[in-house]
Amino acid sequence: MIEVTNQPIDIMEQIKKVESPDAGGIDVFIGTVRNRTRQKNVVALEFEAYEKMAVSELQKIIDTTKEKWPVLKIAVSHAVGRKNIGELAVVIAVSAAHRDAAFQACRYVIDTLKQTVPIWKKEIFDDGEVWVSAHP
Template identity: 45%
Template structure:
């Protein structure tokens, strides 16, 4: 797993992702770790399932890396996103950004996770005690309900 931008079915090594952006020019490495949360608005998640259009997702992650390089020169970015079945507390995504000075790596890291939720073809399916659902958009406010044919969902 030496690619800067990768989709993997294996547990993510934080250290490995961080090592990809290590640089003598860097005075800071900011790491964002996205993990599987048990409760969302009071509802218990049993586990999550992530699916990706892997080839395109890696290309889009690389595109985010290019955007970051343009916006924050001299930074280096690596992003690893896991797919498959993830348990509570598992790591879903690791973003590492190194920069000569700390401010840029903080900003770029935040930018990366927000962009992932906009343009990278990865989907999350929530599994609950009483059902399951593909989460429909990055704001987690809209979803495709399965087995509950709301008017708007009818074909």
């Protein structure tokens, strides 16, 4: 249940994907586009993905997460293309019988996604643009 999409992400759709009668809770992380970074005004973010590999790396994260915590289902939707302030960059939904596993698993998915999944974001300012995290 992975998608890399240039369409607006539908939060309810992601939640529905992980619903289960065995679930006691669903944890959802929503990453949104923030208007400021390092004292500069951000106009928009531009996301780019190496799509095939992004999907396979996300699948690895989901598999590892399911080994580490007793969760039921995991859905991840990540945006590509230009996203304006307040728009959704990523939505992660995790269902589990108990909330501890859902919270921990959801955090692990977003933290690991940021480290390994081949998706890049460019911050667009009034006076220029920069690829995030590219330089030391």
